[in-house]
Amino acid sequence: MPTPAEAEFLRLDRQICFSLHAASRAFNGVYRVLLKDLGLTYPQYLVMLVLWEHGELPVKTLGEHLRLDSGTLSPLLKRLEAAGYVQRERSAADERSVLVRLTETGTELRSRALRVPRRIAGATGFELEELRELRARLDRLTAALDEAARHLEE
Amino acid sequence: MPTPAEAEFLRLDRQICFSLHAASRAFNGVYRVLLKDLGLTYPQYLVMLVLWEHGELPVKTLGEHLRLDSGTLSPLLKRLEAAGYVQRERSAADERSVLVRLTETGTELRSRALRVPRRIAGATGFELEELRELRARLDRLTAALDEAARHLEE
DNA sequence: CGCAACTTAGTTGTGCACAATTGAATTGTA
DNA sequence: TACAATTCAATTGTGCACAACTAAGTTGCG
Numbered sequence: 001m002p003t004p005a006e007a008e009f010l011r012l013d014r015q016i017c018f019s020l021h022a023a024s025r026a027f028n029g030v031y032r033v034l035l036k037d038l039g040l041t042y043p044q045y046l047v048m049l050v051l052w053e054h055g056e057l058p059v060k061t062l063g064e065h066l067r068l069d070s071g072t073l074s075p076l077l078k079r080l081e082a083a084g085y086v087q088r089e090r091s092a093a094d095e096r097s098v099l100v101r102l103t104e105t106g107t108e109l110r111s112r113a114l115r116v117p118r119r120i121a122g123a124t125g126f127e128l129e130e131l132r133e134l135r136a137r138l139d140r141l142t143a144a145l146d147e148a149a150r151h152l153e154e
Numbered sequence: 155m156p157t158p159a160e161a162e163f164l165r166l167d168r169q170i171c172f173s174l175h176a177a178s179r180a181f182n183g184v185y186r187v188l189l190k191d192l193g194l195t196y197p198q199y200l201v202m203l204v205l206w207e208h209g210e211l212p213v214k215t216l217g218e219h220l221r222l223d224s225g226t227l228s229p230l231l232k233r234l235e236a237a238g239y240v241q242r243e244r245s246a247a248d249e250r251s252v253l254v255r256l257t258e259t260g261t262e263l264r265s266r267a268l269r270v271p272r273r274i275a276g277a278t279g280f281e282l283e284e285l286r287e288l289r290a291r292l293d294r295l296t297a298a299l300d301e302a303a304r305h306l307e308e
Numbered sequence: 309c310g311c312a313a314c315t316t317a318g319t320t321g322t323g324c325a326c327a328a329t330t331g332a333a334t335t336g337t338a
Numbered sequence: 339t340a341c342a343a344t345t346c347a348a349t350t351g352t353g354c355a356c357a358a359c360t361a362a363g364t365t366g367c368g
Contacts, residue, residue, distance in 0.1 A: 010203065010206075014200065016285050017274065018200065019292040020174070020178050021178055021181070021200075023292040024174050024177075024178035025221070025325075025326095026295070026303070028325080029326090030306065042171075042354095049165075049168045058317095060316065070318070071317095071358095072354060072355055072356070074318060076353080094363085094364075097315095122302075123306075124298055125294075132170075134173075135169055135170045138174055138176070139173050139176075141177050144279035144280070145278060148277030148278075149180070152184070186356090197323085212346090213347065214346065222325080224346075226324060227347090228347070229323080229324085229348095230324075233322095248345095248346090250334065251345090
C-alpha cells in the first residue's frame with residue numbers, strides 16, 4: 001500500500017517549516033543566555049540595535065525596521081523605559097507620533113553589547129560567508145511568504 | 155574614522171538572526187491564513203501532524219517530537235481538547251504520564267489538512283530540492299546553537 | 309474653513325515560549 | 339519494605355506576536 005503523494009508532502013512539510021521554527025527558538029535560547037547580563041530579551045536587543053544605529057525614532061519607524069507593530073512594541077518599549085534604557089515622548093511636531101530615544105544608560109549599554117555578535121556567530125559554527133548566504137535565502141523566503149500571504153487573504 | 159570591526163559585526167549579526175526571526179514569522183502568517191478554516195494555529199497543527207503520524211502518545215513524547223515542553227503543550231492541548239480534536243487521559247500503566255489521542259473529529263480533520271503542505275510549498279516559491287537543502291542547513295544550525303547554549307549555561 | 313478620511317499609538321484579548329515551582333507518582337536502593 | 343531520588347505534568351508568571359478595536363490627532367478635500 002503506497003503512501004499517497006499528499007501524505008508524503010504532509011511529512012516533508014512538517015520538517016521544513018518545523019526546522020525554521022526550531023532554528024528560531026534555538027537562536028533565541030543562545031541570545032537568552034548571552035543577553036541575561038545586559039537585562040535584555042532578544043526582541044529588546046533588536047530594538048536597542050536599531051536605536052544605537054539610528055538614534056531617536058518614532059515607534060512607527062522602529063516597527064518598520066523590525067517588522068513589528070505597535071501591539072508588540074508598546075509594552076516592550078514600556079519595559080525598556082522601566083529598565084531605564086529608553087525614554088518615550090510624544091512628538092511636538094506631530095502629536096500622533098511617539099518618539100523613542102536612548103537614555104544615557106541605554107547608550108552606554110552598547111559597549112557591553114559589542115561582544116555579543118561575535119559570540120553568536122561563533123555559536124552557529126558557520127563561516128561568515130555561509131551565514132551571509134543563509135541570510136539571503138531566508139530573506140528571499142520571507143519575501144515570497146509575505147507575498148503569498150497577501151494574495152491568500154483576498 | 156573607520157568603523158570598528160565589532161560594530162560592523164553588530165550590524166551584520168542583526169541581519170542574520172533577524173532574517174531567521176522574520177522568516178519564522180512570515181511562515182506563521184501564511185499558516186495562519188491556510189489553517190483558519192481548520193480552526194488550528196500553527197503549533198496546534200504541528201501537534202496534529204505528530205498525532206496523525208504516530209497515533210496516541212504521552213505528552214512527554216509529543217514534546218520530544220516537537221521540542222516543546224509541557225508548559226507550552228499543556229494549555230495548547232487543553233485548547234485542542236476543548237475544540238474536540240483530542241482527548242487526554244492519564245495513563246493506567248504509568249500514572250505520571252498523560253496520554254493524548256485523537257477523537258474521531260480530530261482524525262477526520264486530516265483529510266482537510268492534506269492540501270495545506272502543497273499550498274505552503276507553493277507559497278515559498280522554492281523548489282523541493284532547495285527546501286530540502288535549506289532544511290538541512292537549518293537543522294545543522296539548530297544543533298550547533300543548542301550545543302552552544304548548553305556549554306554557555308555552565 | 310469644516311468635516312471626512314486617514315494615520316498613529318494604545319488597549320485588550322488570545323495564543324505560544326519558556327523558566328521556576330509544585331505535587332504526585334514511580335523507581336532504585338539500602 | 340521504606341525512603342530518597344527521579345520523572346512527569348500542571349501551574350504560575352513573564353514576555354513576545356498579532357488581531358481587533360479605540361482614541362486622538364492630522365491631512366486633504368469640498
